[in-house]
Amino acid sequence: EAQVTQNPRYLITVTGKKLTVTCSQNMNHEYMSWYRQDPGLGLRQIYYSMNVEVTDKGDVPEGYKVSRKEKRNFPLILESPSPNQTSLYFCASTFGTSGQETQYFGPGTRLLVL
Amino acid sequence: AQKVTQAQTEISVVEKEDVTLDCVYETRDTTYYLFWYKQPPSGELVFLIRRNSFDEQNEISGRYSWNFQKSTSSFNFTITASQVVDSAVYFCALSDRGTYKYIFGTGTRLKVLA
Numbered sequence: 001e002a003q004v005t006q007n008p009r010y011l012i013t014v015t016g017k018k019l020t021v022t023c024s025q026n027m028n029h030e031y032m033s034w035y036r037q038d039p040g041l042g043l044r045q046i047y048y049s050m051n052v053e054v055t056d057k058g059d060v061p062e063g064y065k066v067s068r069k070e071k072r073n074f075p076l077i078l079e080s081p082s083p084n085q086t087s088l089y090f091c092a093s094t095f096g097t098s099g100q101e102t103q104y105f106g107p108g109t110r111l112l113v114l
Numbered sequence: 115a116q117k118v119t120q121a122q123t124e125i126s127v128v129e130k131e132d133v134t135l136d137c138v139y140e141t142r143d144t145t146y147y148l149f150w151y152k153q154p155p156s157g158e159l160v161f162l163i164r165r166n167s168f169d170e171q172n173e174i175s176g177r178y179s180w181n182f183q184k185s186t187s188s189f190n191f192t193i194t195a196s197q198v199v200d201s202a203v204y205f206c207a208l209s210d211r212g213t214y215k216y217i218f219g220t221g222t223r224l225k226v227l228a
Contacts, residue, residue, distance in 0.1 A: 031214060033214075033216070035218075040220060041220060042120075042205060042218040042219055042220040043207075043216075043218040044218070045215060045216055045217075048214050048215070050214055056214070058215060059215075059217075088157070090159060092159075102161045102164060103149075103161065103216070104161075105151075105158065105161075107157070107158055108157050108159075
């Protein structure tokens with residue numbers, strides 16, 4: 001079954017404690033992306049990756065890091081989480097060039113930073 | 115700069131009514147892609163449609179239809195004979211060709227009452 005998986009699905013942490021949210025896709029997609037969803041703001045793109053070792057900033061990259069060492073995985077790293085990073089996070093992947101294909105979204109990770 | 119505006123924050127209708135969700139976009143690019151996604155109460159993001167900027171044909175899929183008008187920079191979504199299962203948040207999104215960046219609107223929450 002074609003899918004994007006994220007782990008963990010729910011996470012409560014404290015300010016400053018480094019965490020990683022994993023994202024994996026089994027569709028051999030080149031393009032992957034991370035979004036955060038906040039009430040009243042919709043989804044905002046954090047980082048995206050066009051292929052292995054190729055990443056770029058989205059609209060809200062501050063406080064986040066990503067890496068793309070393998071095609072299937074695109075982890076999101078919060079080196080020192082702060083309460084304003086409390087949000088719902090989605091990973092997505094797509095095959096091919098920008099806008100040409102459907103973005104498949106993971107189930108979401110709900111993060112609470114105390 | 116790219117921008118997507120969904121001015122309707124929340125809409126309530128009674129089952130079987132028709133409802134139109136508005137989406138207005140801004141972009142300087144001449145080639146771009148527009149999307150609609152559905153987010154039901156369970157939280158996942160479901161792809162509904164992609165429209166290329168050079169294809170202004172309207173599309174109908176069952177009870178769903180989309181009206182793309184470049185002249186007014188709008189890509190509106192109509193649900194005919196709405197059902198309770200249509201209750202969700204609906205997002206409109208824009209991506210300029212070659213940018214790999216997706217800009218989402220803030221979403222419209224649709225409540226369909228039985």
